[in-house]
Amino acid sequence: MKPKGSIERQMARLAEALVVPSWVLILAVFALPILGALWLSFRNETLGAFAPPKFIGFENYTTTLADPRFWESIRTTIWLTVLGLLVQMPIGIGLAVILEKNLRGTQVFRTILIIPMLLTPVAVGLMWRFMFDTDLGVINWALAGLGLDGPNWLGARWPAIWAVVIVDSWQSIPFIMLIVLAGLAGLPKGPAEAATIDGANAFQVFFYITLPALGPVILVTLMIRIIDSLKMFDIIFIVTTKGGPGTATQTLGMLIYNTGFGFFQTSRAAALGILMVLMVLPVYWLWRRAAERA
Amino acid sequence: MKQATRRRIGHALSYAVLLGAAFVSLFPLFWTLSTSIKTRNDTFVLPPKFFNFEATWKNYIAIFDTRGFGQIYLNTVVITLASTVLCVLISTLAAYSLARSPRFRSRRPLEISMILVRAIPAIVIMVPLFTITSKLGVYDNHFALILMYAAVNVPFATWLMTSFVEQVPVTLEQSAAVDGAGRLQILWHVVLPLILPGMAATTIFVALLAWNEFLIPVMLAGNSAKTLPVFISGFISARNLDWGPMAAASSLAILPIAILTVLAQRWLISGLSSGAIKG
Numbered sequence: 001m002k003p004k005g006s007i008e009r010q011m012a013r014l015a016e017a018l019v020v021p022s023w024v025l026i027l028a029v030f031a032l033p034i035l036g037a038l039w040l041s042f043r044n045e046t047l048g049a050f051a052p053p054k055f056i057g058f059e060n061y062t063t064t065l066a067d068p069r070f071w072e073s074i075r076t077t078i079w080l081t082v083l084g085l086l087v088q089m090p091i092g093i094g095l096a097v098i099l100e101k102n103l104r105g106t107q108v109f110r111t112i113l114i115i116p117m118l119l120t121p122v123a124v125g126l127m128w129r130f131m132f133d134t135d136l137g138v139i140n141w142a143l144a145g146l147g148l149d150g151p152n153w154l155g156a157r158w159p160a161i162w163a164v165v166i167v168d169s170w171q172s173i174p175f176i177m178l179i180v181l182a183g184l185a186g187l188p189k190g191p192a193e194a195a196t197i198d199g200a201n202a203f204q205v206f207f208y209i210t211l212p213a214l215g216p217v218i219l220v221t222l223m224i225r226i227i228d229s230l231k232m233f234d235i236i237f238i239v240t241t242k243g244g245p246g247t248a249t250q251t252l253g254m255l256i257y258n259t260g261f262g263f264f265q266t267s268r269a270a271a272l273g274i275l276m277v278l279m280v281l282p283v284y285w286l287w288r289r290a291a292e293r294a
Numbered sequence: 295m296k297q298a299t300r301r302r303i304g305h306a307l308s309y310a311v312l313l314g315a316a317f318v319s320l321f322p323l324f325w326t327l328s329t330s331i332k333t334r335n336d337t338f339v340l341p342p343k344f345f346n347f348e349a350t351w352k353n354y355i356a357i358f359d360t361r362g363f364g365q366i367y368l369n370t371v372v373i374t375l376a377s378t379v380l381c382v383l384i385s386t387l388a389a390y391s392l393a394r395s396p397r398f399r400s401r402r403p404l405e406i407s408m409i410l411v412r413a414i415p416a417i418v419i420m421v422p423l424f425t426i427t428s429k430l431g432v433y434d435n436h437f438a439l440i441l442m443y444a445a446v447n448v449p450f451a452t453w454l455m456t457s458f459v460e461q462v463p464v465t466l467e468q469s470a471a472v473d474g475a476g477r478l479q480i481l482w483h484v485v486l487p488l489i490l491p492g493m494a495a496t497t498i499f500v501a502l503l504a505w506n507e508f509l510i511p512v513m514l515a516g517n518s519a520k521t522l523p524v525f526i527s528g529f530i531s532a533r534n535l536d537w538g539p540m541a542a543a544s545s546l547a548i549l550p551i552a553i554l555t556v557l558a559q560r561w562l563i564s565g566l567s568s569g570a571i572k573g
Binding site: 011015026029036037094103105109110111114116126127128129174202233234237253274277284287288 | 311312395399445
């Protein structure tokens, strides 16, 4: 028999070979462009400029940091993220808890409830867009039926922000629900049953036993949702026409798009991208910390 | 007695919530499908017509008559399939390494890179990618798009596949090794058959993500490699929004997914639950 060490070394060599294709793709499609963005961000490249581009040091960064539109986009991004989480987390967790009871028909409901997260975001955005129509949309018609005066959803800042939050929530709640459902399946049943026998009601069991036990899972979900909210692009592109009305729903991601592909200020957009990476990194770090504990 | 009543009320409330959630989940889908087969007059009318309208295929005919639509649908199918196969193959190899070899030199860097790929918003790399693809002459190129689609989904697919490989008992491989099988033989004859269901689940997911991908093609595809989501997004710049054809185009993107969801729900849910936590 061969000594164990040689098999392990053999295995390590094979493992190293098998990950080569992954490395090639990641380096070509991510590492190289990030370095490219860094390089571009120190130049003054714009599409269709007459003067040859040159290095301008930190000018793109100083201009960006002095630009009120940059700070507005950060505020918008934060608002969308915070409001989205406040809507999505309670609903997602609540639905998971109900599905966990395994009432008759749960299978069917679970299938129906995950459909929204799988649908093409661009098509979803379009669907909601005509439901949000002020005069002929079905949402304002239903609100009118309840005696409420529906807002001009896509015509003013806060209604438009809420419209984006609603569409984003519609697509992301199933994701939260599924993760929490998986987390619930992994919890021991004992403590909850003991508490019920001792006379605790369903709400007490949930808030004092289930929720604390789910803590780590919820934390990971929260982090993934924050990261995905910061990335949100397709829905805003469609629902509010790339961040409108005006710049009312222009997130940082949308600002990068509009700068780079609307105004063709390549270098300015690259600098914004680098700043965005710097902002995402702390969230990434927290996420890993949370994931290691879950 | 009192407890039984309370439980019955609890169940009734649960069903009420589930029914409400199901309605909210399905209504936009229903509304899109029904708008797609309405005439213009039935679309722009209050109160809205939910069932009492005459069905028409005119909107679909209008979409199929759009110049280049056949090419667009074909592009979407080809890019989705090719990038999915590529992504699942590459990810399965990486997953086998991550699941079976606790220590190889690039393990830690690879894990970190994959997480960063997942965390960093793709819009950041799009500006330089646009410059790079233009300089290399591969802007609007199917092959370049396939590579990029595959790359963005590699981390997710790798995590999913790693959890499936980990479910295969190592002892099976060890006994095959004792019988004198080589490493690649083991991978092909012992491991692969056992992870096929996992690969199928992963394939469905990656195909979904690729089918829905918008950011990459909207920036890096022109007219020849245009995909369905980009085509759909084109409607928002039209001055008078024509809801019928818009809904028909959306339905053409969404229907295959809705059907797939119902058919493959078991795999989807098990895959989502095991892969979701990480990615």
